[in-house]
Amino acid sequence: MYTTFIKTHTVPAYPKGWAYSTTPTAALQVTEGIIPLHIKAEQEAVYIRTARLRKTSNYNDINFNPNNYEDGTTSTKFHPAIFQLEGKIFLKKQFFPVPGLNIYTDGSKIEEKTGSAFCVKEEDITKYEWMVQLSPFNTVFQAELLAVKEACLWASKTNQQIKVWSDSESSLHSIASIDTKSPTTQQTQEILLKSTNIKLGWIKAHVGYRVMKRRTY
Numbered sequence: 001m002y003t004t005f006i007k008t009h010t011v012p013a014y015p016k017g018w019a020y021s022t023t024p025t026a027a028l029q030v031t032e033g034i035i036p037l038h039i040k041a042e043q044e045a046v047y048i049r050t051a052r053l054r055k056t057s058n059y060n061d062i063n064f065n066p067n068n069y070e071d072g073t074t075s076t077k078f079h080p081a082i083f084q085l086e087g088k089i090f091l092k093k094q095f096f097p098v099p100g101l102n103i104y105t106d107g108s109k110i111e112e113k114t115g116s117a118f119c120v121k122e123e124d125i126t127k128y129e130w131m132v133q134l135s136p137f138n139t140v141f142q143a144e145l146l147a148v149k150e151a152c153l154w155a156s157k158t159n160q161q162i163k164v165w166s167d168s169e170s171s172l173h174s175i176a177s178i179d180t181k182s183p184t185t186q187q188t189q190e191i192l193l194k195s196t197n198i199k200l201g202w203i204k205a206h207v208g209y210r211v212m213k214r215r216t217y
Contacts, residue, residue, distance in 0.1 A: 090201040107143025118151040144168035165203040
């Protein structure tokens with residue numbers, strides 16, 4: 001009886017020519033949007049070499065120069081006792097132009113081109129413009145932050161009360177935070193701490209100087 005039961009329930013063998021249909025693991029990972037392990041390892045090696053060791057790397061015929069990327073810090077730069085930016089950065093609501101000099105900053109990325117710029121205006125007269133084209137690998141956040149830093153650096157060399165405008169809330173929040181690890185942000189904080197004539201604020205849109213944005217590229 002036992003022998004008969006086993007024979008009755010044994011799964012029949014596949015006829016000759018039949019086989020299981022299998023899919024390579026790498027193909028399944030690509031289908032699911034998961035980076036295959038060997039590619040992930042190569043990318044991590046390039047990141048370590050470029051960002052940590054500060055050496056030039058090449059991946060898929062693309063050169064990665066460490067000079068094009070921020071060298072992230074490992075700790076905060078300022079002691080809480082001296083980090084006094086209250087009253088210098090306005091985050092909750094946008095403020096309005098004051099008589100005298102106002103600086104409008106901007107950073108953008110269009111068609112793989114990244115640009116950073118600021119414009120100094122007195123009333124409706126443009127007094128000074130600064131702009132630079134960045135690496136295609138730079139982010140909009142980095143471009144916005146760089147524009148604010150350069151604007152603050154320019155303003156620190158004058159004796160006039162100046163308001164620096166940015167439509168990047170993330171940049172302003174980063175500058176207002178003592179916990180930031182970004183060197184560009186920390187450099188901006190240092191300028192603000194040493195200058196009594198600069199205030200930062202948020203503006204909804206940079207109407208009136210979009211021509212400068214186009215010229216940045």
